[in-house]
Amino acid sequence: MSAAHVRKVAGTEPSPSAAAQNAAPSGGPTQVTTAPAVPAGTTVTPPAPAPTAPRHVALTADRYGSPAVQDRLASWVCDLSLVHELTERLSRTGTLDDALHEVLRAGATLVGARRGMIALEPADGLGPDRTIGLGLGHADLGTISTVPPEPEPEPEHVRAPEPRTSANDNSADGADGDDGEAGTADEAATDSDTTDATEATDATYADDGTEHVHPDLLHEPGLGNRHREVAVQLGLGASYALRLTAETHGRLGTAVWFYDEPAEPDDRQRRLMGLYLRYAAEHTARVLDLRRARDTMAAFAAELLPERLPRVPGVRMAVRHSAGPRGGGDWYDALPLPEGALGLAVGGVTGRGPGAVAAMGRLRASLRAYAVMEGEDPVAVLSDLELLMRLTEPARSATALFAYVEPPAAPGRTGTSAVAGRKLTLAGAGHCPPLVVGDRRCEYVETTLSAPLNMLSCWEAPSVELYARPGETLLLYSDGLLHRTGESADRALARLHAAAQGAPRAVRDDPDRLADHIVRTVLPEGLEHGLEHGPEDPGGTASNKSTESTESTEDVVLLAVRFD
Incomplete structure (x- = not known):
């Protein structure tokens, strides 16, 4: 008795198990098992294979290279x-x-x-x-x-x-060696x-x-x-x-x-x-x-500043200037005025880069023009400069300090100026107060009662008068000198005052030596320390211990004016 024949219908195949059971080997009795009949039109699904044990891959040296290759x-x-x-x-x-x-x-x-x-x-x-x-x-x-x-050609x-030999050369050497064994593919x-x-x-x-x-x-x-x-x-x-x-x-x-x-x-x-x-x-x-x-930026800024300080009878001057890494807007000026007078100015424009440097050049040139016309009235000079900024530089502000030094007294002339020294009239616009240094006094001149230029809708500032005795020095400086210390404004001002007061008399008698003494005492690491680092720079490594700060990128101006 044979198994029922399964008709071939599209989409159906005989069961593999049934076909295996129907095929009897030749010779010997065979037990035949009858497969159940499958209705027409029914799809026969093969049985799922029995689960097998997972295959474990041995981590052998042949798979991951020899120990020598692993060491390499x-x-x-x-x-x-x-x-x-x-x-x-x-x-x-x-x-x-x-x-x-x-x-x-x-x-x-x-x-x-x-x-x-x-x-x-x-x-x-x-x-x-x-x-x-x-x-x-x-x-x-x-x-x-x-x-x-060493001379050329080289000795x-x-x-x-x-x-170096290539991998193919190494493989060929291994194939032709005495052992006749080529290197493994991993080694190659x-x-x-x-x-x-x-x-x-x-x-x-x-x-x-x-x-x-x-x-x-x-x-x-x-x-x-x-x-x-x-x-x-x-x-x-x-x-x-x-x-x-x-x-x-x-x-x-x-x-x-x-x-x-x-x-x-x-x-x-x-x-x-x-x-x-x-x-x-x-x-x-x-x-x-x-x-x-x-x-290049520093050279451009330096070209906008005085190439040398003027020679004025009875006055000796020295300046120390250091531009920031991105080009700052701090400036200084010493301008001989009619009738033997002298105009002194320091200031700074907000911002950094070529724009600030260019604005600094424009303001400095404008201040020189106003000083020639009305230098005896520092408040008027700064007022006109503020009006000019409002019209031409509306997006910027600036600090400034202008001092008018009257001509020296004529020989044989009597009066207050002949006895007390040279008369100075000062006005400031949000700038740091100047410092008077001498044998009998070392004090700041209060000129900070006004706002920076182009900061308020109506700018006003009082003027201050003082007499500089023979042997005294007037220090004008920018806020960068204070900021470079890394301390608060009060502490930085105290450090500057202590440095000037502690200067030996021989140092005070020479404005160049006094300027160097001030810089060396207030900024022990020097004017150029940290100047190459800008705020965008990643800074230094732990080995060189260089620090990054916004203060270290500001300009520094120090103008020492000694009256003989």
């Missing part, structure tokens, strides 16, 4: 992590000097050196040219600069990087990745195809006598020099690292140095452009 990968990860950390530190530098110092420190870490130097000399000739040292003083750098340059001790892939990274760095750590290596400065044949003398004098055992080259700027300079004992970097150190210098050169080029732009 781990070593590369560590090396690249180090390079990443060093480049991240470099990216946080916002000034040219900070970037060069960081390149020296990172390079010393990578090649295992203790000292080094960078001679920055851009190939375009636009500068700035400078030499930065690591572990070397100014005298040491000067001594090294006496070493004559034998100037070596080119050794060529790893070697290929390593070779690509290595070949990419060859041109960076030796852009001209060479690297200057002196593994033994004392016993190396062919080395110049002066080179050897400097090595003995400074205790240098070996040197490793590379060029800094950027794609956009070409050659930037040369970096040299010095060893205390005879040594030279190995292939691994050279690879890492190549990876690092590729980024370091481009970053240095960027901060170089930023430095040039700021220098």
Whole structure:
């Protein structure tokens, strides 16, 4: 008895189990099982396969590479992590000097050196040219600069990087070896990745195809006598020099690292140095452009200020000025007026950048014109300047201080001015109060009872009169001198007062020495500290401990006027 035949209907197939049961092997009795009949037009669904145990993949060396390959990968990860950390530190530098110092420190870490130097000399000739040292003083750098340059072509001790073999060459060598076993595919892939990274760095750590290596400065044949003398004098055992080259700027300079004992970097150190210098050169080029732009802005602002102070009988003057990194609007002026009088002015325009510098130039020129016409009335001078700002600079405000110094008394003339000294009439518009320094007094002159120009709809200011005795000095300054201290206005004013009061008499007698003393005491880190950092700059690294603040970007003006 056979199983019922299932008619072939479109969309139906016989059950696989039924077909297997119907097929009987030849020979021997066979137990036949009858499959139930399937009605016509019914779809037969195959039974679901029985669940199978999950397949466990063994983590073998064949799948993930041999232990040697794993060690190489781990070593590369560590090396690249180090390079990443060093480049991240470099990216946080916002000034040219900070970037060069960081390149020296990172390079010393990578090649295992203790000292080094960078001679920055851009190939375009636009500068700035400078030499930065690591572990070397100014005298040491000067001594090294006496070493004559190496002649061209390079001598034998100037070596080119050794060529690297490709992954295919390594595989072929393995196939033709004595054991007759070729390398695994994992090893070949790893070697290929390593070779690509290595070949990419060859041109960076030796852009001209060479690297200057002196593994033994004392016993190396062919080395110049002066080179050897400097090595003995400074205790240098070996040197490793590379060029800094950027794609956009070409050659930037040369970096040299010095060893205390005879040594030279190995292939691994050279690879890492190549990876690092590729980024370091481009970053240095960027901060170089930023430095040039700021220098141009500072030069532009300086051209709008007096080139030199005038010579006025009975008056000696000195000025200290430092422009902010983005170009500020602070100005000063000393203008000889008719009949032997003298006009003194300091001020500042709100804002930064080229617009503020241009506005400063316009206001300073306008103030000079008003001072010539009506300088004996400082309030009128500032009132006209305020009206001009309201009409031509409606979006800006400014602070200003103008002082009118009367002519000296004629010989033989008697009166109050002849006995008390030179008469000054001052008026201020929201500016810092001037400071009078002398043997008998050191006090501020109250001129802050008015608002800045173009700040109120109706501007008014009182005038102040005082007499400057012979030997006294009048200090006019901008608020940047106070803000650069990083302290509150009251504390900064107290520091300025203490600095002026504590100046020795010999210092007070010379306005130049007094100005230097004030700057050195109020700003111990100097006028130029932090000027390359703007508010947008990322600042310095933890190693150079440079701080970022808005105050550090303001202009500084200090005008010292001594009356004899």
